[in-house]
Every structure is written in C-alpha cells, then in structure tokens.
Amino acid sequence: xxxxxxxxxxxxxxxxxxxxxxxxxxxxxxxxxxxxxxxxxxxxxxxxxxxxxxxxxxxxxxxxxxxxxxxxxxxxxxxxxxxxxxxxxxxxxxxxxxxxxxxxxxxxxxxxxxxxxxxxxxxxxxxxxxxxxxxxxxxxxxxxxxxxxxxxxxxxxxxxxxxxxxxxxxxxxxxxxxxxxxxxxxxxxxxxxxxxxxxxxxxxxxxxxxxxxxxxxxxxxxxxxxxxxxxxxxxxxxxxxxxxxxxxxxxxxxxxxxxxxxxxxxxxxxxxxxxxxxxxxxxxxxxxxxxxxxxxxxxxxxxxxxxxxxxxxxxxxxxxxxxxxxxxxxxxxxxxxxxxxxxxxxxxxxxxxxxxxxxxxxxxxxxxxxxxxxxxxxxxxxxxxxxxxxxxxxxxxxxxxxxxxxxxxxxxxxxxxxxxxx
Numbered sequence: 001x002x003x004x005x006x007x008x009x010x011x012x013x014x015x016x017x018x019x020x021x022x023x024x025x026x027x028x029x030x031x032x033x034x035x036x037x038x039x040x041x042x043x044x045x046x047x048x049x050x051x052x053x054x055x056x057x058x059x060x061x062x063x064x065x066x067x068x069x070x071x072x073x074x075x076x077x078x079x080x081x082x083x084x085x086x087x088x089x090x091x092x093x094x095x096x097x098x099x100x101x102x103x104x105x106x107x108x109x110x111x112x113x114x115x116x117x118x119x120x121x122x123x124x125x126x127x128x129x130x131x132x133x134x135x136x137x138x139x140x141x142x143x144x145x146x147x148x149x150x151x152x153x154x155x156x157x158x159x160x161x162x163x164x165x166x167x168x169x170x171x172x173x174x175x176x177x178x179x180x181x182x183x184x185x186x187x188x189x190x191x192x193x194x195x196x197x198x199x200x201x202x203x204x205x206x207x208x209x210x211x212x213x214x215x216x217x218x219x220x221x222x223x224x225x226x227x228x229x230x231x232x233x234x235x236x237x238x239x240x241x242x243x244x245x246x247x248x249x250x251x252x253x254x255x256x257x258x259x260x261x262x263x264x265x266x267x268x269x270x271x272x273x274x275x276x277x278x279x280x281x282x283x284x285x286x287x288x289x290x291x292x293x294x295x296x297x298x299x300x301x302x303x304x305x306x307x308x309x310x311x312x313x314x315x316x317x318x319x320x321x322x323x324x325x326x327x328x329x330x331x332x333x334x335x336x337x338x339x340x341x342x343x344x345x346x347x348x349x350x351x352x353x354x355x356x357x358x359x360x361x362x363x364x365x366x367x368x369x370x371x372x373x374x375x376x377x378x379x380x381x382x383x384x385x386x387x388x389x390x391x392x393x394x395x396x397x398x399x400x401x402x403x404x405x406x407x408x409x410x411x412x413x414x415x416x417x418x419x420x421x422x
Contacts, residue, residue, distance in 0.1 A: 024106035027072035031114030071171035077158025138207030206254035216240025301405030365421035
C-alpha cells in the first residue's frame with residue numbers, strides 16, 4: 001500500500017521562491033554592472049568628500065539604474081498574462097492583493113540589492129580619502145526607497161498593460177523622464193529622484209519627503225490594481241501629493257552646505273597652514289608646498305607665518321597669505337603642486353592692488369627680483385629686471401634677507417616703489 005505524504009510549506013515559501021527565481025537576480029546584476037561601469041568611467045570626477053561621491057552615485061545610479069528597475073518590474077508584472085496562468089492564480093485561496101505583494105517583492109528588493117553593491121564600493125573607495133564628515137544617510141535611504149519604488153511602479157505597469165513591448169519601451173521612457181526633470185530649472189526638478197545640489201547635502205526633511213513622494217506613488221499604483229476596495233489607493237496618493245507640494249515649495253531650502261566643509265583645519269608648527277575642511281586630507285600635500293616657500297624665505301624678517309585657504313583679499317592680516325587650491329585634488333593629492341607653488345610665490349611677493357600700483361616705476365624690477373629668488377620666472381623679463389634678479393642672487397645671505405624683509409614690508413601697502421631694486 002502506497003502512502004502519499006504532502007509536503008507542507010511555511011508561509012514564507014512563496015516569498016523565497018519568488019526571490020530565487022525569475023528576472024530579479026538578472027535585473028540586480030544589470031543594475032550593478034551599469035552603475036559600476038558609469039562610475040568607473042567617471043572615477044576621476046569622484047571627489048575626496050562624501051557630498052561629491054554620493055551626488056555622482058545618485059546621478060549615475062538613478063539615471064542609469066532606475067530605467068532598468070522600471071523595465072524589469074514591468075516584465076515581471078506581466079508574466080502571468082504571458083504564461084496564461086491568471087485564471088489559475090485567481091482560484092487560489094489568497095486574496096489578489098496578498099498574491100500581488102508576494103509577486104511584487106522581487107521587483108522591489110532586487111533593484112535595491114543591485115544598487116547597494118556599487119554604492120558600497122563607491123563609499124568604501126571614498127572612505128580613506130575623506131578628512132571630515134560622514135556619508136549622508138538621508139541620500140542613501142532616499143536612493144534605496146527610489147529603486148524599490150521604481151521596481152514597484154514597473155510591476156504595476158506590467159500588470160495593467162497588456163502589450164508585450166511595454167517593458168522594453170518603459171525603460172527608455174523612464175530614462176527620458178528622469179533626465180528631463182533633472183535638467184529643468186523649475187521646481188519640478190526637485191521631484192526627480194536623481195535631484196542633487198552642488199556642494200550641498202539634503203536635510204533629513206528632504207530625504208523623508210522624497211521617500212514619501214516615491215513610495216506613495218508606488219503603493220498607490222499597486223493598491224489601485226489589486227486591492228479589493230480600490231478607493232484605498234487614494235490615501236497613499238494624497239500623501240505623495242502632499243510630499244511633492246512640500247518638495248516643490250521648499251526647493252533649495254531643503255539642501256544645506258555642510259559646516260564642516262568650510263571650517264578651517266590647520267597644521268601645527270610655523271608657518272601654520274590652514275585649509276577648508278573638505279580638503280583636510282590634502283593638508284600634508286599643501287604643507288609640503290608651503291615648506292618649499294618657507295625654505296626660500298628662511299630667516300627673512302616679515303616672512304608669512306600663516307597660509308590660509310580662502311578667497312583672495314587685500315585686507316588680509318600682516319604675514320598671512322590667502323590662497324585657493326589650484327590644479328584640483330584627487331585622492332588627497334594635488335593635481336599640480338607646481339601650480340600651487342607659483343600661486344603662493346605670487347601671493348607672497350605681490351597683491352592684486354589694481355590701479356594703485358600701475359604707475360610705480362620701481363616696482364617691476366623689485367618684484368621680478370623677489371619672484372626670481374622664489375624660483376618663479378615671469379615671462380619675457382626686461383634687461384633691468386634680469387640684472388636686478390642676478391644681483392639679488394649674488395648678494396651675501398644676510399644682505400639678501402634684509403632686502404627681502406624690506407620688500408615684504410611694502411607688499412601689504414601695495415607700494416613697492418618705496419624700495420629700490422637690488
């Protein structure tokens with residue numbers, strides 16, 4: 001006598017089966033590969049701070065991975081119609097909404113997994129070179145909700161649209177919509193999940209509102225197609241509309257510059273070198289350039305004792321040089337240390353005094369001599385300027401330091417004509 005035993009499955013078995021089979025894993029692989037490839041191509045644009053890295057991650061993640069999530073969700077949502085199993089599933093004991101939620105789960109979770117892989121790699125690659133702050137959890141959480149919502153919206157579209165080409169066309173349409181809303185100048189641009197603001201990070205309110213906007217649309221679409229009482233879909237739709245209105249009204253106010261980015265980070269010793277917090281990881285490289293300047297001015301009275309990264313200003317305190325990092329930064333290294341050295345040499349020996357020094361006959365030769373001693377040769381010097389530079393180099397060390405001290409004393413007043421050329 002043969003005894004048949006029926007294997008009982010736990011309530012989580014359909015969920016596990018949905019996650020392991022179907023298009024979900026492939027969609028995650030495509031999203032991860034697409035986003036990672038775009039970030040690798042643009043790796044030199046990734047900054048040494050969390051803001052730049054996460055904005056690049058959001059831009060390429062949502063703009064290139066989002067349409068894939070839409071298309072994959074749409075294809076997954078239309079499988080019952082393609083396989084002709086709609087009537088079979090309709091006879092099951094579970095309600096249509098419960099079946100839809102179980103079927104929709106891969107369309108939500110797999111795109112999120114596909115995005116998290118390049119996101120973790122990007123943030124991990126940025127970590128060693130950041131001198132301040134921490135990743136924006138608001139941006140990361142908003143991106144996670146965005147990918148899940150796009151997958152759910154695609155799933156709802158796949159259930160509603162009966163055309164087989166819906167999924168292949170939904171991806172490009174999503175790319176156009178995401179890209180257009182991102183580049184528009186109106187308040188609508190804050191509704192796109194790919195929105196970002198240069199050198200600013202979103203406030204928590206921005207992340208919550210954007211997540212409510214995208215999640216509300218997705219939940220409303222799924223409920224409208226499968227809930228027994230479809231009027232309940234109005235509730236998440238109203239929440240999404242309220243979040244969208246606040247986003248459009250708030251706009252730029254929901255993005256704020258990080259205070260740690262502009263705070264001064266200074267070295268010890270003399271001279272003191274200060275850079276902005278966002279460039280703190282490059283402080284050793286900047287200090288090495290300043291050390292070259294200080295070596296040329298060793299023992300000179302009135303030599304700068306403080307170098308500060310800031311906008312150039314004629315009202316800088318005595319013995320302070322203000323500069324801006326030239327040549328760019330990448331992985332805590334200066335893009336062109338020689339360019340920064342030339343800038344610092346010019347800032348030490350002269351200031352942007354405008355028309356006040358336009359008619360000072362003694363200035364060109366004296367300034368050229370000082371710059372030449374610093375190792376910077378201005379283009380096409382005249383004979384008198386070259387001779388002044390040669391005489392300065394030929395001076396005894398004590399006499400040269402005394403002349404350079406008198407010259408530096410005239411720089412803040414923009415009146416270098418008070419000192420004769422060597």
